[in-house]
Amino acid sequence: MPRSFMFTKEEIVAAAVQLTREKGIDAVSARSLGEKLGASSRPIFSYFKSMDEVKEAIAESATEIYNGYIETEIKSGRYSSYKANCMAYIRFAKEEKELFKMLFLTDTSSEDVSDDSDENEIEEVKPLVKILQKQLNFSRENAELFFSETWVTVHGIAAMLATNDLDWTDSYILNVLNDVFTGIKYGIENRS
Incomplete structure (x- = not known):
């Protein structure tokens, strides 16, 4: 029977982005992200090979957020x-x-x-x-x-x-x- 994980990959990325917003990218570690999730770091490494991969996912998410700002400003027509x-x-x-x-x-x-x-x-x-x-x-x-x-x-x-x-x-x-x-x-x- 396959292992079920407590968190989805998207939930882990969302928590990592929130942690970055609150404390900066340098504060994102396996331990701090696990604490943010209210769990150990094990679920993180079920989806990511390393914290570098987590940080890449944070950067991708942040880029999407930034692109949303551009879209909003352009659509405003101001x-x-x-x-x-x-x-x-x-x-x-x-x-x-x-x-x-x-x-x-x-x-x-x-x-x-x-x-x-x-x-x-x-x-x-x-x-x-x-x-x-x-x-x-x-x-x-x-x-x-x-x-x-x-x-x-x-x-x-x-x-x-x-x-x-x-x-x-x-x-x-x-x-x-x-x-x-x-x-x-x-x-x-x-x-x-």
Whole structure:
């Protein structure tokens, strides 16, 4: 007779995500997750080979949550597509601080960075660059430049919100983004 498990894989991932939200990814261990589940760590390893696999599942779930933020902002119709992506990123950082830190503020300097990771990053940016090309009537090169220069501000605001260095309202953030976007657009359009 097959063994029945007390928890499903989805319940374990949900508990791991909640633990990450509460204490950060570094607090997720077999012991702490078992405690969160009110059980030993045995059920965890019925579904996962290692805690690294659990953390990969947490990252996948966090990415789905983040993508939900993007979808919500775009569907709201309050902003242009690009600005909706920016505001979603910032709102995710503000409301899901630990998940944001795990996805976007992890030190990767000791990781083996291959050409594939650079290619993946470019693939992730392509849709935003295409939006900017259409929205601003920019060449691909100018849209990439606009993205690079504006994203520094977007990421900076998000990182400072996630680490409690800022406590700006959405309207103030929007004013800052409008000023930065206008200035960068003007600079690109008027380069000699």
